[in-house]
Amino acid sequence: MGTGSVNLTTLLASLDRLPALPATAARAVSLLSKNSSSAAEIERIFRVDEGLAAATLRRANSVTYAAGASRSFGLKESITRLGNRTLMRLALEHQAASTLRDAGKCYGLERGALWRSSIGGAAVAERIAQESRTVDPDLCFSAALLRDIGKLALDALAQGERAMNWGRSVDRPFVDIERERFGADHAEIGALLAEKWSMPAEIVLAVRHHHAPPESPINAVCDIVHCADCVTRWAGLGIGDDGMCHPLSPRARDAVDLHRERVEALAAYGLEFVTTLDRELHGNRTGEPRTTGEGDDVAGALDTGTGTMGNRRKSA
Amino acid sequence: MSVPSTPLQPGATPLGGSPGTGLGAPRSSLALPESKIVVGVADMTVSRDAGRSIVTYALGSCIGVTLYDPIAKVGGMLHFMLPEGKTSPEKAKANPAMFADTGIPLLFNNAYKLGANRAKLIVCAAGGAEILAEDGHFRIGARNRTMLRKIFWQNNVLLSADETGGTQSRTVTLSLATGTVSIRSQGKESVLWAPAA
Numbered sequence: 001m002g003t004g005s006v007n008l009t010t011l012l013a014s015l016d017r018l019p020a021l022p023a024t025a026a027r028a029v030s031l032l033s034k035n036s037s038s039a040a041e042i043e044r045i046f047r048v049d050e051g052l053a054a055a056t057l058r059r060a061n062s063v064t065y066a067a068g069a070s071r072s073f074g075l076k077e078s079i080t081r082l083g084n085r086t087l088m089r090l091a092l093e094h095q096a097a098s099t100l101r102d103a104g105k106c107y108g109l110e111r112g113a114l115w116r117s118s119i120g121g122a123a124v125a126e127r128i129a130q131e132s133r134t135v136d137p138d139l140c141f142s143a144a145l146l147r148d149i150g151k152l153a154l155d156a157l158a159q160g161e162r163a164m165n166w167g168r169s170v171d172r173p174f175v176d177i178e179r180e181r182f183g184a185d186h187a188e189i190g191a192l193l194a195e196k197w198s199m200p201a202e203i204v205l206a207v208r209h210h211h212a213p214p215e216s217p218i219n220a221v222c223d224i225v226h227c228a229d230c231v232t233r234w235a236g237l238g239i240g241d242d243g244m245c246h247p248l249s250p251r252a253r254d255a256v257d258l259h260r261e262r263v264e265a266l267a268a269y270g271l272e273f274v275t276t277l278d279r280e281l282h283g284n285r286t287g288e289p290r291t292t293g294e295g296d297d298v299a300g301a302l303d304t305g306t307g308t309m310g311n312r313r314k315s316a
Numbered sequence: 317m318s319v320p321s322t323p324l325q326p327g328a329t330p331l332g333g334s335p336g337t338g339l340g341a342p343r344s345s346l347a348l349p350e351s352k353i354v355v356g357v358a359d360m361t362v363s364r365d366a367g368r369s370i371v372t373y374a375l376g377s378c379i380g381v382t383l384y385d386p387i388a389k390v391g392g393m394l395h396f397m398l399p400e401g402k403t404s405p406e407k408a409k410a411n412p413a414m415f416a417d418t419g420i421p422l423l424f425n426n427a428y429k430l431g432a433n434r435a436k437l438i439v440c441a442a443g444g445a446e447i448l449a450e451d452g453h454f455r456i457g458a459r460n461r462t463m464l465r466k467i468f469w470q471n472n473v474l475l476s477a478d479e480t481g482g483t484q485s486r487t488v489t490l491s492l493a494t495g496t497v498s499i500r501s502q503g504k505e506s507v508l509w510a511p512a513a
Binding site: 250260 | 397407450482
């Protein structure tokens with residue numbers, strides 16, 4: 001460990017002081033991790049959250065799940081139809097915002113930036129998994145959504161110090177700097193936190209390796225989450241003091257068949273997903289009410305060409 | 317790369333702009349109490365409110381383009397993500413600010429509508445960083461930089477100042493009072509362009 005690093009005991013103790021997953025999500029994850037849970041037990045948790053219940057009904061009655069059905073499904077039937085991974089994804093998607101919205105301060109991220117990056121990466125990972133047809137898209141969504149939860153812990157450990165002061169980062173992976181400073185990087189710490197939250201082992205593994213997918217044995221979910229993280233950066237989401245200092249694994253890139261056209265389409269898709277969701281939740285992408293009156297300016301300017309240097313000419 | 321033949325000519329039809337407002341794509345730009353207009357990713361705004369500044373946060377491989385007419389006091393900023401709209405034509409139509417080849421012409425045309433004079437425009441750019449150790453497979457930042465220069469070269473637009481490349485993030489601010497463009501990166505603030513004293 002380098003200068004200023006903290007020991008593992010301190011690190012783990014800090015996890016106890018972190019904001020936990022919202023109660024509904026925590027109970028849902030705990031229950032859904034056990035394959036023995038009944039639909040009635042899950043329903044008891046989901047029905048107390050109106051938004052989560054509505055999302056579950058929407059999903060179960062969507063074309064994907066209800067094609068050919070002659071009637072709509074109630075909540076309990078929907079839970080039975082969707083299965084544990086989809087239900088976990090819905091619970092996390094629905095409830096992670098409150099946990100992630102304020103995270104990433106030590107990286108200089110504006111409020112909401114880490115949540116937008118998390119949800120954008122989740123959408124990209126889901127899309128890659130859907131196209132691959134070999135990995136569960138809901139599992140990839142959940143893993144990518146939680147990939148940066150270690151930054152919650154680094155916010156607490158940094159005690160207000162900005163990440164740009166941890167070490168020079170423009171020419172080496174930022175996780176190296178985190179390890180020197182804290183004895184562990186945000187991916188490792190995030191995996192510890194995911195374990196503490198009783199996440200399934202596949203999600204813990206993907207969080208741990210989202211900046212360095214394992215070479216042996218190769219894990220498809222880790223590869224997808226890693227590539228989705230890079231695509232999200234190209235989409236301009238979640239870029240803080242760590243800049244672009246997270247390399248892409250060439251092996252994972254090839255395994256996922258990530259090429260330029262696909263990256264650009266995925267980046268555009270991820271950003272659009274975030275923008276749409278943000279607008280649905282908050283009315284615009286920044287999550288704040290829009291107050292600008294720029295439209296008035298333009299309306300008054302449409303007829304004001306100067307007629308010089310090639311500008312729009314006034315009609316005589 | 318295909319480039320619009322005369323995209324920056326004043327009076328040209330904005331590519332894909334919103335006909336209702338004539339603004340194009342400032343739909344999510346946000347006025348903050350401290351008189352900052354925030355431009356998000358794949359977003360743009362133009363204004364002639366000299367009491368405010370325009371800012372875009374944390375450019376990575378995306379590029380922020382600013383323009384400013386010091387006489388008309390009209391300024392604008394675009395934060396584009398990718399070089400060419402042809403990769404996602406529907407998205408380019410819905411949000412031209414996402415791409416260089418659709419966003420840059422719209423930025424200029426929106427500024428003209430506010431009274432900017434092309435000959436007076438001071439144009440700056442920042443961003444276009446690359447993922448660390450990228451082996452040339454994608455070069456998103458470089459392709460953004462190339463498209464920016466190609467469009468400007470074909471339209472006889474000179475960059476007054478730029479800071480692009482590297483791996484670091486950059487936050488860019490344009491003062492609508494003076495046209496000063498500043499960059500904050502790695503905790504350091506620097507002036508990219510400022511009027512002569």
